[in-house]
Amino acid sequence: MGTQELSYLLLGLSWTLGLTAIGFAGGIPFGIGIALMRVSSNNWLRRPAMAWIGLFQGTPLLMQLFVAYFGLPLLGFNLPAWAAVAIALTAHASSFLGEIWRGAIQAIPKGQTEAALALGLPDRSRMFDVILPQAFKISLPATVGFLVQLLKGTSLAAIVGFIELTRAGNIVSNQLYRPLLVFGVVGAMYFAMCWPLSWWGRKLEQSMSKGANK
Amino acid sequence: MTNSNSIAKHSDAPAMIQMRHVEKWYGDFHALKNIDLTVATGEKIVLCGPSGSGKSTLIRCINHLETIQSGEIIVNGHRLTDSQAAVDAVRQEVGMVFQQFNLFPHKTVMENCILAPMRVHKLSRTQAEKTAQKYLERVHIGDQAHKHPAQLSGGQQQRVAIARALCMEPKAMLFDEPTSALDPEMVKEVLDTMISLARDGMTMICVTHEMGFARQVADRVIFMANGEIVEENDPESFFSAPKHERTRAFLGEILAHH
Numbered sequence: 001m002g003t004q005e006l007s008y009l010l011l012g013l014s015w016t017l018g019l020t021a022i023g024f025a026g027g028i029p030f031g032i033g034i035a036l037m038r039v040s041s042n043n044w045l046r047r048p049a050m051a052w053i054g055l056f057q058g059t060p061l062l063m064q065l066f067v068a069y070f071g072l073p074l075l076g077f078n079l080p081a082w083a084a085v086a087i088a089l090t091a092h093a094s095s096f097l098g099e100i101w102r103g104a105i106q107a108i109p110k111g112q113t114e115a116a117l118a119l120g121l122p123d124r125s126r127m128f129d130v131i132l133p134q135a136f137k138i139s140l141p142a143t144v145g146f147l148v149q150l151l152k153g154t155s156l157a158a159i160v161g162f163i164e165l166t167r168a169g170n171i172v173s174n175q176l177y178r179p180l181l182v183f184g185v186v187g188a189m190y191f192a193m194c195w196p197l198s199w200w201g202r203k204l205e206q207s208m209s210k211g212a213n214k
Numbered sequence: 215m216t217n218s219n220s221i222a223k224h225s226d227a228p229a230m231i232q233m234r235h236v237e238k239w240y241g242d243f244h245a246l247k248n249i250d251l252t253v254a255t256g257e258k259i260v261l262c263g264p265s266g267s268g269k270s271t272l273i274r275c276i277n278h279l280e281t282i283q284s285g286e287i288i289v290n291g292h293r294l295t296d297s298q299a300a301v302d303a304v305r306q307e308v309g310m311v312f313q314q315f316n317l318f319p320h321k322t323v324m325e326n327c328i329l330a331p332m333r334v335h336k337l338s339r340t341q342a343e344k345t346a347q348k349y350l351e352r353v354h355i356g357d358q359a360h361k362h363p364a365q366l367s368g369g370q371q372q373r374v375a376i377a378r379a380l381c382m383e384p385k386a387m388l389f390d391e392p393t394s395a396l397d398p399e400m401v402k403e404v405l406d407t408m409i410s411l412a413r414d415g416m417t418m419i420c421v422t423h424e425m426g427f428a429r430q431v432a433d434r435v436i437f438m439a440n441g442e443i444v445e446e447n448d449p450e451s452f453f454s455a456p457k458h459e460r461t462r463a464f465l466g467e468i469l470a471h472h
Contacts, residue, residue, distance in 0.1 A: 114279055115316035115375075119330035119382060120305040129329055133320050208320070 001181060005172045009182075012168025013189050019154040019164060020193075022086045024147065027093020034098025036127065039105050049098065056095035062156045064088045069160040085157050089150070096146050104139035105131055137208040144201030148194045165189060229288070230255045230386050230417045231276060231308075236285030238268075238275060238441075245271050247441045249285070253386070258412050259419045260428040260449075263438035264464060269421045272438070273388045276419070277308050290385050306334065309379030313391040315371045317363040323350065323374050324359040327381045334382070342381070349377040353407050369400030373407050386417035393424060423468060429453065437461045 037049035056064065068088035072079055079087075108131055116126040136143075158167035169186035173179045231253040238246035246268050253259055261269045274280040276287060278294060278301045287294040292303045318326050327346035331337045337345070350356045353373040363371050372392055379387060389408065393401040405427050412418055412431045422428070428435050429449045436446040437460075445452070445461045453469075456462045 109314075109316075111312060111314050111316040112318065115310075115312065115318070117279060118277055118305060118308075118310035118312075119379070120302060120334045121330055122302075122333065125329070125333040129333070130318055134318075137320065 001172070001176065001178070001185065005176065005182075006185075008172055009165065009168050009185060009189065012163055012165040013193070015157075015162055015164040015168075016151070016154050016166075016190075017193065019082075019085060019089065019157055019162065020151045022082070023089035023093050023150050023154065026086060026090025027097055027150070030090055030094035031097025031101060032132075034094050035101035035105060038098060038102040052091075053095045053099050056092050057099065061088070061092050061153050062159060064092055065156055065160055081161055085160060085162065089154070089157075092153075093146075093150055097143065100139050100142045100146060101135060104135035104142075107138055108134050137205070140201055140205045140208070144198055147201075148197055151194055151197065152190060228255065228291075229253065230257070230290055231419070232286070232288040233272075233276070234286040234288075236272075236275065236282050236287065238271060238280065238282045245441050246275070246282070249443060251436070251443065253417060253419060255385075255417055256415050257417055257433045258431050260432040260435045261419060261421045261438060262423065262425070262428070262435065262464070262468075263444075266440075267438040268441040269438045270390050271441075273310075273390060273419055273421055276388060277305050277310055279310075306382065307384055308386045308388055309382055309384035310388045310390065311372070311375050311379055311392045313395050315363070315368070315375045315395075317371055317375055317378070319363050322360050322362055323355070323366070326363070326374060327378045330378075331381050345383075346377070346381050349380045350374070352380070352410075353377045354403075367400060368396045369403045372396065372400075372404045376404075376407055376411070380411075386419070387411065389418065389420040389422065391421050391423070393422065425453070425468060437464065439464070 034049050034052060037045040038053065040046050040049075065085060065088045068084040068091075069081065072084055072087070112130055112134065113126065116130045121130070154164055155166035157164055158170075163171070165186055169182050173182035176182060229252045231251070233249050233251040236246055236249040236251075237244075249272060251259075251272075261272065263269050271280055275282050276289065276294075278296075281296060287304075289304045290307045292300065292307065294300055294304045317323075318329070321329065324343060324346055327350065328337075328339065328342035331342040331345060332339065347356060347359065350359055353376055355370055355373050355377065358366060358370065358374075363374065366374065376387075376392075392408070393404050396404060401424070405424060408418070408420070408427070409431050418431075420427070420432075432449050434446055435449050435452040437444045437452070437456075437458075439460050445456060445458050447457075452461075453465065456465055
């Protein structure tokens with residue numbers, strides 16, 4: 001494999017990173033929103049959140065990308081390809097992260113909520129100062145696990161035309177007739193992106209635990 | 215030390231906490247039956263009774279951690295309804311200390327204490343820290359301000375919890391079995407803190423099994439069973455001449471271990 005092929009793969013990698021960044025940037029804030037709606041006592045918030053989670057967890061990401069890319073224009077939304085993919089990845093990520101964080105929020109002992117209420121903390125402060133930081137810490141293994149999955153899941157965007165890393169690998173492999181070499185390199189590149197994410201997640205867990213051990 | 219003068223002294227002062235004909239159900243279970251309770255400013259009430267008698271439920275209704283189905287609760291002139299404004303107003307008047315401490319584990323002792331004053335009273339960080347340091351020293355834990363709760367013993371954590379509640383400068387304090395989750399050697403430090411608070415004039419309702427504390431500090435001891443107030447009296451009379459059979463049975467059991 002020469003430098004030309006390698007730089008083609010790296011271009012694909014940059015697309016993977018870009019799509020992943022979009023997925024995180026959209027999925028994380030919307031995931032928090034979905035989680036908060038999901039734990040709300042208000043039926044008008046909780047039920048739609050449950051439906052959202054059910055829909056986007058229950059259907060394949062590939063199908064969601066299709067629907068966003070081909071379906072949204074049919075409804076009159078004329079979006080560039082990356083926007084359609086961004087919408088699909090955000091919706092997908094928000095449902096999984098929302099459910100992960102919902103579970104983590106509900107795992108926080110009731111006494112924390114009661115102490116916050118007894119102190120007169122407004123709901124916003126109770127969530128963002130007391131509950132969510134603790135919930136986030138509990139959710140770290142599951143959250144990082146999902147984010148790693150999302151990174152690899154961006155490979156599906158190839159189906160709507162993005163030459164991300166896997167598709168780039170496909171193209172190069174077809175040119176060189178050396179699939180093992182090419183996909184070995186592609187695999188190593190994915191690993192090089194995923195492993196630091198996992199490592200960072202563990203570091204974050206450790207630093208959030210610094211007060212927890214005597 | 216006799217507290218029997220205190221009832222006469224307090225009866226002229228306006229009531230700090232008033233519960234009138236309070237009824238509470240959990241589904242079909244009648245948890246509180248026709249509760250009438252008046253707590254004067256500066257009065258210390260000890261609430262005792264067997265498990266399931268409703269004593270924790272009673273104090274949790276005062277700060278709306280539990281809701282009531284009928285009756286009236288008035289705290290320092292604020293009538294407690296289900297409206298957020300009324301609930302917020304009442305919660306600012308009373309502080310609560312829990313059996314399980316419920317300190318925020320991800321925050322330091324100091325951060326635990328300054329959070330509510332900053333968010334609710336809108337104090338600046340410096341002002342809040344000053345108040346917090348004062349109360350932390352009041353409970354003799356001023357030097358631990360930068361530790362996390364997990365680094366402290368149970369007794370220390372509970373004293374931090376008391377300081378945290380005091381930082382909101384409440385008019386009354388509710389204690390829900392504050393020493394029940396502590397190892398015996400740590401019970402004294404927390405009780406001493408509560409006694410000192412009582413001597414400074416704080417209005418207190420304590421749900422507790424610590425009868426020694428009741429004798430020392432309480433103006434009135436109230437015995438509850440099956441959701442009802444069975445008997446109330448000043449500590450001397452309560453312990454030496456309980457009027458009801460149920461009270462006698464309870465005291466017989468609990469004092470056998472003291």
